[in-house]
Amino acid sequence: MCTAATYKTKDFYFGRTLDYEISYGETVTVTPRNFKLMFRSVATMEHHFAFIGMAHITENYPLYYDAVNEKGLCIAGLNFVENAHYCEKEKGKDNIAQWEFIPWIMGQCTTVNEARKLLDRINFLAEPFSPHFPIAQLHWIISDKNSSITVESVKDGIFVYDNPVGVLTNNPPFPVQIFNLNNYMGLSIDTPKNCFSEHLSLNAYSRGMGAIGLPGDLSSMSRFVRVAFTKMNSLSENDEKSSVSQFFHILGSVEQQRGCCRLANEKYEISIYTSCCNADKGIYYYKTYDHHSIVGVDMNREELNGEALISYKLMTDKALEMQN
Numbered sequence: 001m002c003t004a005a006t007y008k009t010k011d012f013y014f015g016r017t018l019d020y021e022i023s024y025g026e027t028v029t030v031t032p033r034n035f036k037l038m039f040r041s042v043a044t045m046e047h048h049f050a051f052i053g054m055a056h057i058t059e060n061y062p063l064y065y066d067a068v069n070e071k072g073l074c075i076a077g078l079n080f081v082e083n084a085h086y087c088e089k090e091k092g093k094d095n096i097a098q099w100e101f102i103p104w105i106m107g108q109c110t111t112v113n114e115a116r117k118l119l120d121r122i123n124f125l126a127e128p129f130s131p132h133f134p135i136a137q138l139h140w141i142i143s144d145k146n147s148s149i150t151v152e153s154v155k156d157g158i159f160v161y162d163n164p165v166g167v168l169t170n171n172p173p174f175p176v177q178i179f180n181l182n183n184y185m186g187l188s189i190d191t192p193k194n195c196f197s198e199h200l201s202l203n204a205y206s207r208g209m210g211a212i213g214l215p216g217d218l219s220s221m222s223r224f225v226r227v228a229f230t231k232m233n234s235l236s237e238n239d240e241k242s243s244v245s246q247f248f249h250i251l252g253s254v255e256q257q258r259g260c261c262r263l264a265n266e267k268y269e270i271s272i273y274t275s276c277c278n279a280d281k282g283i284y285y286y287k288t289y290d291h292h293s294i295v296g297v298d299m300n301r302e303e304l305n306g307e308a309l310i311s312y313k314l315m316t317d318k319a320l321e322m323q324n
């Protein structure tokens with residue numbers, strides 16, 4: 001399971017949890033402006049916007065999971081298993097493989113609206129990067145500081161949905177997730193009043209009772225509701241440290257602890273990493289499962305006119321800070 005969310009204070013923030021049972025060996029990766037971005041069926045981008053994100057690098061190609069570019073446009077790919085559908089090559093379309101999609105958007109779009117225009121002529125190709133990799137079945141959230149969209153390529157075609165919540169999880173398709181929020185409109189951050197019956201004297205005996213009914217499990221639909229409620233009601237100071245701290249608390253509401261989601265072969269799904277990008281400043285912050293302090297990589301401290309990928313291995317040590 002995975003969850004992505006946006007958050008706005010003085011700056012715009014975007015991030016995700018990467019929940020899975022194995023790691024592909026991802027690194028925080030900066031693709032500078034002059035790195036040759038090759039595509040299988042469309043022309044190479046010799047020069048493009050720089051971007052930073054999480055990627056698995058193989059054969060000197062960045063296979064991105066999520067990213068933000070120097071214009072503040074953000075994107076994340078999340079599992080959409082058994083619903084995602086990719087196609088054969090089609091004439092007159094931009095034929096883009098699923099693993100090319102993030103560089104394709106990051107390299108040339110400055111806003112969600114520009115991404116929408118490219119999406120009008122895209123065809124997602126069912127082509128693996130190489131025989132060593134499966135074709136990931138994903139859907140995507142694309143966001144800038146003003147809006148978000150969700151992109152789903154399914155059997156019936158490509159659907160681009162407005163995403164007014166700024167949240168994405170996994171199955172089912174996005175319209176169902178959004179509709180499901182109707183079921184929770186009675187939830188509140190305030191102490192509830194007795195609407196049950198005027199003939200009963202009911203007592204708000206605990207704080208937090210306004211949100212009783214907020215689903216607490218790890219399923220994708222439940223995480224969607226929980227992170228939406230947390231994000232929509234989130235409050236923090238405007239400064240960087242407060243905003244980033246609050247952002248990690250938002251995604252903390254849907255974090256996966258080892259042991260709670262068992263898969264086949266005694267494997268467990270966990271939140272391998274959680275990220276938070278300051279999209280205005282090009283800073284990629286992250287935590288890993290055992291490394292709880294926040295680590296940042298600032299794209300603007302790198303040579304963005306370079307030609308080679310820059311990558312930072314994730315910090316994973318189990319650090320404890322002693323006070324005495």
Ligand SMILES: C[C@H](CCC(=O)NCCS(=O)(=O)O)[C@H]1CC[C@H]2[C@@H]3[C@H](O)C[C@@H]4C[C@H](O)CC[C@]4(C)[C@H]3C[C@H](O)[C@]12C
Nearest residue numbers: 001002019024056063065078079099133134135136170
């Ligand atoms: C597994 C990741 C998604 C996590 C997620 O959504 N979990 C939910 C599980 S579930 O649905 O609820 O069961 C996805 C997100 C991005 C994916 C990676 C990126 O797409 C980049 C390449 C693409 C290649 O085709 C496969 C390897 C890969 C390196 C992908 C591996 C894996 O599929 C990743 C890491």
